Amino acid sequence: MKKFLLFSFLLVSLSLSAAAPVDFDRYFSDRTLRIDYIFSGNARQQFIALDELHVAEGWAGRRVNLDEVPLRGNGQITMRDAATKAVIYKTSFSTLFQEWVSTEEATATTRSFENVFQLPMPRQNAEVTVELYNPRQQTTATFTHLVKIDDILIRPLPSASPYPHRYLHKGGDSKQCIDIAIVAEGYRAEEMDVFYRDAQVATDELLSYAPYSTYKDRFNIVAVAVPSAESGVSIPHKKEWKTTALNSHFDTFYSERYLTTLSLKTLNNVLAGVPYEHIIILTNTDNYGGGGIYNSYTLVAAHHALYKPVVVHEFGHSFAGLADEYFYDSAYGELFPTDVEPWEQNLTTRVDFAQKWQNMLPKGTPIPTPTQGKPDTDMTRIGVYEGGGYQSKGVYRAFRDCRMRTNEAPTFCAVCRRATQRLIQFYTEQK
Ligand SMILES: [Zn+2]
Numbered sequence: 001m002k003k004f005l006l007f008s009f010l011l012v013s014l015s016l017s018a019a020a021p022v023d024f025d026r027y028f029s030d031r032t033l034r035i036d037y038i039f040s041g042n043a044r045q046q047f048i049a050l051d052e053l054h055v056a057e058g059w060a061g062r063r064v065n066l067d068e069v070p071l072r073g074n075g076q077i078t079m080r081d082a083a084t085k086a087v088i089y090k091t092s093f094s095t096l097f098q099e100w101v102s103t104e105e106a107t108a109t110t111r112s113f114e115n116v117f118q119l120p121m122p123r124q125n126a127e128v129t130v131e132l133y134n135p136r137q138q139t140t141a142t143f144t145h146l147v148k149i150d151d152i153l154i155r156p157l158p159s160a161s162p163y164p165h166r167y168l169h170k171g172g173d174s175k176q177c178i179d180i181a182i183v184a185e186g187y188r189a190e191e192m193d194v195f196y197r198d199a200q201v202a203t204d205e206l207l208s209y210a211p212y213s214t215y216k217d218r219f220n221i222v223a224v225a226v227p228s229a230e231s232g233v234s235i236p237h238k239k240e241w242k243t244t245a246l247n248s249h250f251d252t253f254y255s256e257r258y259l260t261t262l263s264l265k266t267l268n269n270v271l272a273g274v275p276y277e278h279i280i281i282l283t284n285t286d287n288y289g290g291g292g293i294y295n296s297y298t299l300v301a302a303h304h305a306l307y308k309p310v311v312v313h314e315f316g317h318s319f320a321g322l323a324d325e326y327f328y329d330s331a332y333g334e335l336f337p338t339d340v341e342p343w344e345q346n347l348t349t350r351v352d353f354a355q356k357w358q359n360m361l362p363k364g365t366p367i368p369t370p371t372q373g374k375p376d377t378d379m380t381r382i383g384v385y386e387g388g389g390y391q392s393k394g395v396y397r398a399f400r401d402c403r404m405r406t407n408e409a410p411t412f413c414a415v416c417r418r419a420t421q422r423l424i425q426f427y428t429e430q431k
Contacts, residue, residue: 021066021430022086022087022088022089028089028122029120029121030059031059032058032061032121033054033055033120034053034055035052035119036050037115037117038114038115039097039112039132041141043106043107046140048142050143054156060118060277064427064429065427066090069092070092070423070426071092071423073294075092075133076090077092078090081124082124082127089120091117093115093294094296095113095132096262096293097115099253100253101134102334114265115296125148127147128146135340157269157272160273161271161272161274162273164192164225165224165274166222166223166225167223168199168222169203169220174275177219177220178218178278179276179278180278181274182203182221183267183279184223184225184245184284185228185233185245185261185281185282185283185284185299186230186232186233186248186283187284188230189227191231191284195223195282196225198307202307206311209411210417211424212420214421215421226270230242232285233249233301234247235249235250235285237250244283245266246263247262247266248261249261257290259287259301261297261299267297278297279296279298279318280300281297281299282311283299283301285301285302285303287304288301290310290311290313291317292315293318294317295318296318297318298315298318309407312403322416323344326405327391327395333391338393338394346398346402348384348395348396349396360382365382368383368396369385371385378399379401381400383399385398388405397413399415
């Protein structure tokens with residue numbers, strides 16, 4: 001009897017939660033709450049501190065599936081109504097800080113990193129919790145603070161952008177669409193024709209790839225012409241430092257090709273007044289490199305010969321949370337422990353393969369799938385191929401090749417396409 005009652009209670013609560021999605025207009029006004037945090041620490045311990053709060057008119061983010069995350073990410077933010085504690089908004093992300101924590105430098109020193117998040121502005125006081133996870137998916141830092149809606153120190157952001165900007169693709173109203181801002185970095189004011197051309201190339205390239213090509217009407221892409229004092233970008237290993245709008249540079253964490261910016265506040269400041277959810281930074285350089293961080297930004301070199309595949313690849317990281325499918329000769333790494341199922345949809349350790357592309361595999365497919373006798377770029381046969389996420393052992397990908405593995409692959413593999421499509425639907429359709 002007790003069991004039966006418990007079971008009915010579960011059924012009722014399940015059906016209630018399925019029937020009652022968080023109503024955007026009930027809990028939020030059409031404004032954006034921008035919260036800046038400082039994440040600091042070292043390999044042993046990490047801390048989260050509140051930096052600044054801003055408010056902006058308009059909310060470009062999603063208005064559906066508010067209390068869920070599409071992917072686990074390396075960190076999450078949860079907003080609760082302060083009075084009822086009901087979860088009213090969630091989002092997930094990854095950060096450069098967490099990548100740095102796994103570097104050699106983090107075993108010897110402590111550093112701090114800026115992080116900026118946009119949340120819908122609640123109508124009532126809200127509690128915001130930030131959590132950071134390690135590669136084993138354990139919580140390494142957590143921080144909760146109260147946002148009082150009448151706090152006089154919440155600084156308003158300008159409602160109109162001071163920078164020239166131009167829509168390169170308009171799928172519809174920003175309330176329904178996913179808004180991408182392409183930002184100029186290392187272009188002087190007189191070089192903006194070049195920037196707009198580069199941004200158009202990125203737009204056309206991205207929208208030519210499935211599944212973006214199928215969902216063009218759900219995206220807006222705006223190019224924001226932020227001028228820099230100098231042309232180009234900083235390349236520390238060549239002793240070249242430039243004064244640019246976003247302070248970006250190669251040699252991030254002493255890795256020559258890793259081009260990033262640590263100035264997240266400046267990046268978000270220059271975008272104030274433009275509706276945006278996802279960011280692509282184009283740098284005016286032909287030096288090879290780039291980076292993409294889930295729900296933070298993509299940054300690429302716009303004048304390198306591999307610009308087109310690289311911008312799509314990096315956006316695969318920053319928009320869709322896809323992992324790198326390439327790997328090195330070293331067998332094991334620290335980013336994907338082989339006894340933990342990664343949250344990235346295009347890799348598996350086979351700890352919980354049912355969560356991944358198991359239901360796409362034809363019956364009888366050998367696991368792991370042998371690679372002998374096929375060209376390395378074969379994208380026709382789905383399998384469970386060993387090697388991915390920088391590791392040659394214990395991590396598996398679905399196809400021999402993919403846009404997330406090489407610059408030569410012509411498309412995203414079917415698993416990456418499905419993961420990206422799910423994300424587009426999550427942002428634009430109520431489940
Ligand atoms: Zn793939």
